[in-house]
Amino acid sequence: MFVSTEERGGAPAGGGDVSSSSSGPRSAGGPSPRPTRRSFSPAYKLAIVAEYENAPNGEKGAVLRREGLYSSHVIEWTRARDAGALEGVADSRRPGERPKRSVETAELERLRARNAKLETELTTTRTALDIMGKAHALLEQLSESADELEPSRAPKPPGRPRKS
Numbered sequence: 001m002f003v004s005t006e007e008r009g010g011a012p013a014g015g016g017d018v019s020s021s022s023s024g025p026r027s028a029g030g031p032s033p034r035p036t037r038r039s040f041s042p043a044y045k046l047a048i049v050a051e052y053e054n055a056p057n058g059e060k061g062a063v064l065r066r067e068g069l070y071s072s073h074v075i076e077w078t079r080a081r082d083a084g085a086l087e088g089v090a091d092s093r094r095p096g097e098r099p100k101r102s103v104e105t106a107e108l109e110r111l112r113a114r115n116a117k118l119e120t121e122l123t124t125t126r127t128a129l130d131i132m133g134k135a136h137a138l139l140e141q142l143s144e145s146a147d148e149l150e151p152s153r154a155p156k157p158p159g160r161p162r163k164s
Contacts, residue, residue, distance in 0.1 A: 042086045045077040053078075 040048075052063050052074050064071060080086050101109075 045086055046081060049074060049077050049081055 048063070048067060048069065052060055055063050063069075064074070077086070
């Protein structure tokens with residue numbers, strides 16, 4: 001036998017008694033609370049799909065209205081049931097929990113990431129040193145070629161001009 005939303009103690013599918021306490025934007029109590037997304041257990045989904053499929057054509061809409069569902073819910077749940085996805089899955093929007101990593105695995109991943117970062121820094125440093133070595137060699141070569149020039153072409157040191 002199937003238990004409806006009203007019998008489970010939940011809010012009625014029609015929205016309940018709204019006239020007694022209105023909390024809309026114009027009421028003194030403030031704005032309405034933010035609605036929460038509904039989630040359905042696999043057992044509930046299977047029960048609704050079974051009831052929907054066993055209902056005569058004229059009563060299928062009544063099942064949906066009573067439960068506050070859309071036909072797309074039932075279609076999606078039927079496909080999931082046929083694919084075997086409703087056995088033991090709590091919610092299709094939440095993937096299963098990942099297995100926790102061991103301490104050694106986490107440490108190994110952290111050390112590998114650090115090693116890769118240090119390798120990149122080492123390559124950058126080596127490239128910079130290579131460039132600086134080439135620049136030093138070029139400056140040495142320019143200095144030697146300047147020394148080989150004639151002494152008369154060499155620039156005079158700055159000094160005081162003579163008085164005549």
